[in-house]
Amino acid sequence: xxxxxxxxxxxxxxxxxxxxxxxxxxxxxxxxxxxxxxxxxxxxxxxxxxxxxxxxxxxxxxxxxxxxxxxxxxxxxxxxxxxxxxxxxxxxxxxxxxxxxxxxxxxxxxxxxxxxxxxxxxxxxxxxxxxxxxxxxxxxxxxxxxxx
Amino acid sequence: xxxxxxxxxxxxxxxxxxxxxxxxxxxxxxxxxxxxxxxxxxxxxxxxxxxxxxxxxxxxxxxxxxxxxxxxxxxxxxxxxxxxxxxxxxxxxxxxxxxxxxxxxxxxxxxxxxxxxxxxxxxxxxxxxxxxxxxxxxxxxxxxxxxxxxxxxxxxxxx
Numbered sequence: 001x002x003x004x005x006x007x008x009x010x011x012x013x014x015x016x017x018x019x020x021x022x023x024x025x026x027x028x029x030x031x032x033x034x035x036x037x038x039x040x041x042x043x044x045x046x047x048x049x050x051x052x053x054x055x056x057x058x059x060x061x062x063x064x065x066x067x068x069x070x071x072x073x074x075x076x077x078x079x080x081x082x083x084x085x086x087x088x089x090x091x092x093x094x095x096x097x098x099x100x101x102x103x104x105x106x107x108x109x110x111x112x113x114x115x116x117x118x119x120x121x122x123x124x125x126x127x128x129x130x131x132x133x134x135x136x137x138x139x140x141x142x143x144x145x146x147x148x
Numbered sequence: 149x150x151x152x153x154x155x156x157x158x159x160x161x162x163x164x165x166x167x168x169x170x171x172x173x174x175x176x177x178x179x180x181x182x183x184x185x186x187x188x189x190x191x192x193x194x195x196x197x198x199x200x201x202x203x204x205x206x207x208x209x210x211x212x213x214x215x216x217x218x219x220x221x222x223x224x225x226x227x228x229x230x231x232x233x234x235x236x237x238x239x240x241x242x243x244x245x246x247x248x249x250x251x252x253x254x255x256x257x258x259x260x261x262x263x264x265x266x267x268x269x270x271x272x273x274x275x276x277x278x279x280x281x282x283x284x285x286x287x288x289x290x291x292x293x294x295x296x297x298x299x300x301x302x303x304x305x306x307x
Contacts, residue, residue: 086278115274116164118267126273130262133280134233140287141230141239147294148210 003030007104007121010053011077012128016121024121027110033097040081040095047088047108049081055101060094068094082129085111149175149251153200157224159275167268174261175251180244187242193232195254199225202248208240219286220245226279232258 003025007013013021030053033039039050042062052074059072071093074080083089085108097103106125114122149172154160160168175198180186186197189209204221218240221227231238232255253261261272 083281086274086281112162115270116267118265118270120265122270123265126270126277127263130233130273130277130280133277133284134230137230137280137284137287138234138236140284140291144287144291144294145239147291148208148216 003028006030006053006102010051010104012051012079012124013121015124020120023119024114027107027114029105029107031101031103031105033101033103035097035099035101037097037101038094039097039103040091040093042091042094044091045084045088046081046091047085047111049079049085049106049108049111050095051104051106052076052078052080053102053104055103056098057101057103058096058098060096061092062094073098079125079129079132084108149173149177149198149200159224159226159278163271163275164267167271170268171272174257175253177249177251179247179249182244182246182248184244185241186244186248186250187228187238187240189238189241191238193228193235193238193255195252196226196228196232196258197242198251198253199223199227200249200251203245204248205243205245206240207243215241218290226275229258229276229279230283233262 004018004021007021007024007028008016008018013024016024031039033055039057040046042060054076056076057074057080058070059074060068061071062068074095080095081091084091085106111122115126151165151169151172154163154168154172155165163171177200186204199221201223204227206218206221207215208218209215221242227242228238230236261269262276263269
């Protein structure tokens with residue numbers, strides 16, 4: 001698989017030059033997963049973040065008896081696991097592949113190095129994450145406002 | 149603003165020293181006395197704040213005018229970011245609980261930084277996202293707490 005072409009096929013990274021995408025590819029791992037593969041395990045400490053390029057993933061949370069419950073889906077294009085890199089907290093849910101999937105894994109140490117280097121790929125990823133985080137917070141704030 | 153002060157805050161953990169130095173130079177430093185209001189709910193944003201020392205009380209005003217205490221802001225916290233980014237109005241009053249010192253970054257400089265692509269700008273974007281994720285987690289908890297309570301106007305006396 002051509003990792004540079006895969007990276008540039010994602011809307012976040014589509015504006016990167018081949019050379020800039022190559023810089024990102026150096027720090028990342030493209031994971032090709034069959035259905036049923038675990039990507040993130042609830043409770044583990046990790047700073048890695050991920051971008052789903054192809055396929056569908058399920059989000060599962062363990063209840064008090066230890067049984068895993070399906071609580072949501074991730075679809076093509078979504079970024080996940082980003083709380084790990086920004087907050088360094090334990091994973092709050094497990095993520096499994098539902099179908100054949102392609103995921104870009106950005107290791108925490110690579111992320112921090114690329115930020116320190118001012119890599120264009122990180123600029124795009126941070127802009128996307130910031131915009132999503134603001135939308136989420138404004139939505140929660142509006143819901144809180146309804147209670148006042 | 150003093151770089152040494154910034155370096156001790158968790159939010160700036162991992163920020164490269166040279167870039168942190170440059171960032172510290174962009175903030176202006178201000179002091180207010182206990183009881184003074186720093187942010188007024190409903191106002192448009194003029195910039196973002198970084199609390200350097202002292203404690204700030206965050207209070208939300210209900211439709212009937214009651215003030216509901218939400219939380220305290222502690223040194224090392226960035227606040228006032230959301231309305232500065234999305235152009236919305238301030239969601240709560242921020243009042244100095246004791247004498248405080250804070251750093252201030254005007255909207256135009258803040259927006260330049262969070263759109264920039266220098267190493268310093270990217271480092272600051274990480275700080276802002278970290279701060280917003282913290283607020284998301286906190287607001288989620290507040291929603292869960294307030295949703296299970298009596299109507300909020302019954303919780304505190306009108307002041």
